[in-house]
Amino acid sequence: xxxxxxxMFGLQLIVSLLFVNCGITDxxxxxxxxxxxxxxxxxxxxxxxxxxxxxxxxxxNTYPFKRLPFRSDSLKNIKWDGTGYSCTFDLSGIPKGKYxxxxxxxxxxxxxxxxxxxxxxxxxxxLYNCTTNKIIAFPYFTGNWINIYSWADTSKRLx
Numbered sequence: 001x002x003x004x005x006x007x008m009f010g011l012q013l014i015v016s017l018l019f020v021n022c023g024i025t026d027x028x029x030x031x032x033x034x035x036x037x038x039x040x041x042x043x044x045x046x047x048x049x050x051x052x053x054x055x056x057x058x059x060x061n062t063y064p065f066k067r068l069p070f071r072s073d074s075l076k077n078i079k080w081d082g083t084g085y086s087c088t089f090d091l092s093g094i095p096k097g098k099y100x101x102x103x104x105x106x107x108x109x110x111x112x113x114x115x116x117x118x119x120x121x122x123x124x125x126x127l128y129n130c131t132t133n134k135i136i137a138f139p140y141f142t143g144n145w146i147n148i149y150s151w152a153d154t155s156k157r158l159x
Contacts, residue, residue: 031138031139031140031141032092032093032094032095032138032139033090033091033092033093033094034090034091034094034101034136034141034146035088035089035090035091035145035146036088036089036145036146036147036148037086037087037088037089037145037146037147037148038053038055038075038086038087038088038089038103038120038148038150039084039085039086039147039148039149039150040078040084040085040086040149040150040151040152041084041126041149041150041151041152042083042084042085043151043152043153043156044085044152045152045153045154045155046078046085046152047105047154050107050108051105051106051107051108052074052075052105052106052108053074053075053078053103053104053105053106053119053152054072054073054074054075054103054104054105054106054116055072055073055075055089055091055101055102055103055104055148056069056070056071056072056073056101056102056103056104056106056116057069057070057071057072057091057094057099057100057101058070058099058100058101058102059097059098059099060097060098060099060100060135064100064133065100065102065115065118065121065158065159066115066159067115068113068115069102069104069116070097070099071091071094072104072106072116073089073091074106075087075089075103085152094138095138096138096139097137097138098135098136098137098138099135099136099137099138100121100122100133100134100135100136101121101122101134101136101146101148102116102118102119102120102121102122102148103118103119103120103121103148103150104116104117104118104119105117105119105154105157115159117154117157117159118157118158118159119150119151119152119154119156119157119158120148120149120150120151120158121133121148121158122134122136122146122148125148125149125150126149126150126151126156126158127158128158130158
């Protein structure tokens with residue numbers, strides 16, 4: 001029995017040394033940022049007044065998209081890429097927690113209980129009544145690209 005324990009300890013030590021010597025210290029480093037693309041369908045009904053397009057984080061709740069978002073950042077540089085419109089986004093400084101991500105339209109000036117129009121969600125894109133929205137947990141999210149297909153036309157709102 002002691003030989004097995006010694007052998008297992010030795011294997012664990014060898015694996016640990018390999019990771020340190022290869023420069024690998026954490027296979028899933030914690031982070032407080034994410035980035036990605038909002039890819040709009042080829043509908044071209046963009047609205048350029050009375051509000052703005054944004055990416056929004058919603059706290060992990062029942063009916064999250066019917067509440068006010070935890071945080072929203074405006075989208076800039078929406079450009080035609082040959083097949084449709086798209087833009088990139090970067091969010092940083094996200095506190096610890098679980099979130100849903102959505103592409104939104106936010107009216108301006110915003111009223112106190114005015115919820116944004118949801119045009120696409122991470123995990124469901126433009127599907128109505130979808131229940132498989134993905135949850136992102138911080139600080140354990142690694143910051144890989146989050147891509148969301150979204151409507152530009154606010155009359156095609158999901159929520």
